[in-house]
Amino acid sequence: MDMPQRIIHRISRLSLHTMLMGGSIAVSSLMLLVGIIAVLSQNRMLAVSDHMLDIDARIATLSLRSDASMFDARRHEKNFLLFYREFGFDEARSRYVTLLRTDLADVRENLAEMRRFMTRTGMVQQTLAIEQSINRYESSFLDMVDLYGQLGFVDTGLEGQFRDRAHEMEKLLKASRQGRLMLDLLIMRRAEKDFIMRGLEVDVRRLEEAMTGFKTDLAHSALPDNRKNELRALADEYQPLFLKYVQIKHQIDDKKHEYFAAVRTFMPLLQKLSMEATAIDEAKRGSARETLHMAERIVIGTTLGAILFVLFATWLVTRGITKPIQECVDFAKRVALGDLQSRMQRSGRDEFGTLANALNDMADALQEAAHAREQRTTELAATNQALHSEIRQREQAEAAINKINAELEHRIAERTAQLRDANAGLEQSNRGISLLREMGDTLLSCLTLEEAYKTVPKFGQQLFPLAAGHLYLLEASRNHLEAVATWGDPVATAPMFAVQECWALRRGQLHCVVDPHTGLTARTWKIRMRSYAPTSVYR
Template structure:
């Protein structure tokens, strides 16, 4: 019996050692390697965010915003790797950790060198070389960390296998000891034999249950003899194995959830979306039902992110995710695919699919409710695209793509709405995606150019200014109208670098005219709403003036009423700063916005521009004539110059001259022309009021 107890004790100790190794070493190594991988991914996200904001903010500002986050993630990664080195007893494993740390340092140093070169002009070639170097290092780090995590996970599984083998050894050792005890019992006495046989039978039954995977099984412990001690020891072993199995299952569940759910909102992510779609399609096929995919994009989310910060944007996303989930049934699925985009899978829909309209309306209303973030009420809306299986797509990819196409149609229709998919939408979306990509490269390829439309003084007939207007010379489609690409540039944020290019080009062109001996006149540049909200606008204007040498009073920036009234106090700060530099300001398209007279008198502007919508039907439309007269009178009362744009007929010219309008601009005198044509036009122009009239055939040019 002594030998039996010793053998069982050794078996139990071996199992306990294997379990301890699993819990205290290998599981910890797998967790640390996973955290290292996640930290690297977060560092790459911070790197991408920094690079995306460089063109908009400049290297210094972008680095100040995103570089600390990137370095913190790399520091976390190094701490995890250091812990791995301490825990691991494998020399080769530690060497792999050392190599990853060296690669991480190479990546960080290379990225910092790239930023330093990126911030300097003329270093494009060396910057590209540095970028390739640190990208290669980053890819190597990601690959090495992933391999490290795979190795650690395999080691954890191996340890679990060791535990299973230890349990098997213990089981067979117990059986052997029981058999030995039975033999000894036969020698000792018949009665002892029977008693031992009964105990052995119980322990065999217990061992078989454990061997079959029933780790909750326990042996009877009522006796105080050796079999009682053995039963208690085997129960301890079974309990240890059960606990380790629970921990392993819990870890596996946690890792699976992290891989299939969004870390911010807790919603299923893109990895789980395809599985849910396949399930819904399979159910619809089996029972002859419908399923619907809804693609959602939040309108105005980027403005919240830009104005209140990324943390505020994250809070808004969590609130929106909770609201969407609350609006749906338990069988439906809300997925966050990234950024401010969500996909909803509406499961098991009867009828023709139109019955989902009330659900979609509830979603719109829930999303549009104000959200309190940091004491401020924030409002966003949603554009939704709807595709139904099987009518709008035969598989998951087609349904998501077509719902996305319908969502873009909802945006074009005014946003805060939903659109059902129609087949012709795909052509439109493909065209938009192609133009978006081409637009990104247009500046670098030199495909943009400026034309200039003269502005004349009504009294003297002299050219007193020009308006710079952008055109896109596409290599395949020819000249693309600003009406096609400016809205897309606004949507993607590319309007900021495009606007800066227009500003600098106009300033340098004006200086070229001055050096050519042309009379002095001003140049006006349109500022988009997105560009006006940029914190770097003042710096961009100052840099353009300084680099070109243009005097500030010769530059005029044209703003719209709606742009200024969107955030009046902030707009006034920017306008006052520009006026302090000497830059002239004007309100473009006046009369189409919603500015009040009390707000208008606070604007530090020099000119009002009557929108062409009020000029086009003069002299036939009495209401347009009344509006034009009122604007002229209002401008003069506020000591502002008033210019009429879009003047195309002699009757319109006579109307504005008779009513005291100060300046005019339009095809009656000249369409937008090239810099050389403008130089010729200004050089030959001599000034009398009665000479105002057509000079260039407007049919030969694109209208502004």
């Protein structure tokens, strides 16, 4: 007999309790070993992942902050260019330029902190290149802001200076009544405004040509010499100021091109930096996944070994317990078929002997329970009949409750419809009040009767969309009224009628006619509408 067979024979001679305990201990030990290996592998993987995620998350956060700060900086840049004329140069600079410089300082700080975590020289060089481009962007933008300060707006800077000269020339020409020179000045001012609005060189040439024509016409004019000298001096001061304004506008355009070029430089670099950070993150995640796969292989191998050992131990235990278990199964089947007189004949002190005694005791208990069950069956039948009667009573009560609920839901639906109709009427009333308030405000704003005549039909059509109406004006003699406005579908009425022909004016109150064939109507009215609005009299 070889060694494996001797081991199997010795194990089969052990008691069931010993084999089960030994197998449980062995399985528990293997599972504990698997757990320890899994925990160690998990800890190593977590350490690598934590290190990776801490660095990558910090770099990603700083990159997002840099993008957000740069977005805010570009927004403040555009706000300055949009609102410096509306708020004034000083206010716009204090609002937006300060915020822009703060955002750029945040970007630099984020880039510096990113360099502390980066290990690749190429990525560090990219952050330095980005920072240099941002510096060029900031320098060019601040230079442009200073140039805008020199330009001024309306009454400040160069624009204010040459406007003052133009206004002085305009005053002198108005006092002298020189139409030709005033026309030349107006052409200059138009070219000036066109350049301010559009910034085209053709407007500069037009202004220079107009200035030449102005000086020529000034020389041939009949003005006194002192007045000519004043106008010539103002023109000589106006033209250089405007040309300097044009020069600074060109410098502003150059500065815009410079910081736009800087933006086109660092934005791709920021994108490249983000892509490289993503690639590094993917590489580190791949390393973490490889470590996890290795731990999985170790756990799977250990688990398979444990399963094989459990299968071997199960086979050994099965050999010792198959026959006793089959006897127990046969006994259980006989009992299940109703043979409560059957008993097991096995004896012994092992586990199966104890089990046989327990099953025999169970058969005795079942036999006694069968007699007791027969006695309880009669009692349960009477109880079931009482329960059926109670169930029918509850079903009837539930039907009555359901009927009451249906009636309540119907009442709620009707009340909801009433509330909806009331809300619709309230909304229509509020709209009418709002239109009347707006009509009153508009009438108070009218400067002439013609404006009032046009206002009344506009609001009359909105207040009475399904009706037509007329506005009559009481003449100075207070004997006749004349139609001055109408709205809605045309109504056949007299364009003029006497006061005595109107029931509303006779009674001094509103007179409504529902049916023109039976009600009191003026003889000059012919109604052909489904509904109408009361005729108004404007005093």
